[in-house]
Amino acid sequence: xxxxxxxxxxxxxxxxxxxxxxxxxxxxxxxxxxxxxxxxxxxxxxxxxxxxxxxxxxxxxxxxxxxxxxxxxxxxxxxxxxxxxxxxxxxxxxxxxxxxxxxxxxxxxxxxxxxx
Amino acid sequence: xxxxxxxxxxxxxxxxxxxxxxxxxxxxxxxxxxxxxxxxxxxxxxxxxxxxxxxxxxxxxxxxxxxxxxxxxxxxxxxxxxxxxxxxxxxxxxxxxxxxxxxxxxxxxxxxxx
Numbered sequence: 001x002x003x004x005x006x007x008x009x010x011x012x013x014x015x016x017x018x019x020x021x022x023x024x025x026x027x028x029x030x031x032x033x034x035x036x037x038x039x040x041x042x043x044x045x046x047x048x049x050x051x052x053x054x055x056x057x058x059x060x061x062x063x064x065x066x067x068x069x070x071x072x073x074x075x076x077x078x079x080x081x082x083x084x085x086x087x088x089x090x091x092x093x094x095x096x097x098x099x100x101x102x103x104x105x106x107x108x109x110x111x112x113x114x115x116x
Numbered sequence: 117x118x119x120x121x122x123x124x125x126x127x128x129x130x131x132x133x134x135x136x137x138x139x140x141x142x143x144x145x146x147x148x149x150x151x152x153x154x155x156x157x158x159x160x161x162x163x164x165x166x167x168x169x170x171x172x173x174x175x176x177x178x179x180x181x182x183x184x185x186x187x188x189x190x191x192x193x194x195x196x197x198x199x200x201x202x203x204x205x206x207x208x209x210x211x212x213x214x215x216x217x218x219x220x221x222x223x224x225x226x227x228x229x230x
Contacts, residue, residue: 033218035220040125040222041222042120042207042220042221042222042223043207043220044220045217045218048217058217059217088159090161092161104151104163104166105161105163105218107160107161107162108160109158109159109160110159110160
């Protein structure tokens, strides 16, 4: 079945450590996205990528980094510079048809990061 | 900047009844897209329904329909014949025709009671 796989589902990190969240899709989608979800704040865009080897900052990119070396993969690194990293992280992808709005997002199941 | 507002943090409805979730948005653009996403307890986000701003006809997907009022910048979701499986967080979202950045509201938690 085609879909998006996020791993790990739960992750614990000590303060000062970097951690990488994996996101893999087999939908042949061009565009991929990372969102952060906090209680009462909805989803906020961290980074997105429309094509391999290219990505753009979203609304809350500080303290995060990404790479897009392969079409299928868009890992997110939460660095020690992120001051409040405990959150639920959602990865999504979409076909980039070149017409916005046709790009309905497909989401992964999410990763819960807790900083101890 | 575009904003999306969901003024109802929590709603409840009895099974088989109808419930309406509110959403308003702010934009200066005339061409855009609006979405309702559902996030059940599993936390998997699922698209419920989509509306294109240039289409006057309200979108419908089975028991789910929207009331799109472009002038009022309102995009409410009506769930008919509510089922226990409709229990979830519901997010309204806005997408500009010019960007690929989806902007979400803060969500409404819907509880369906037997």
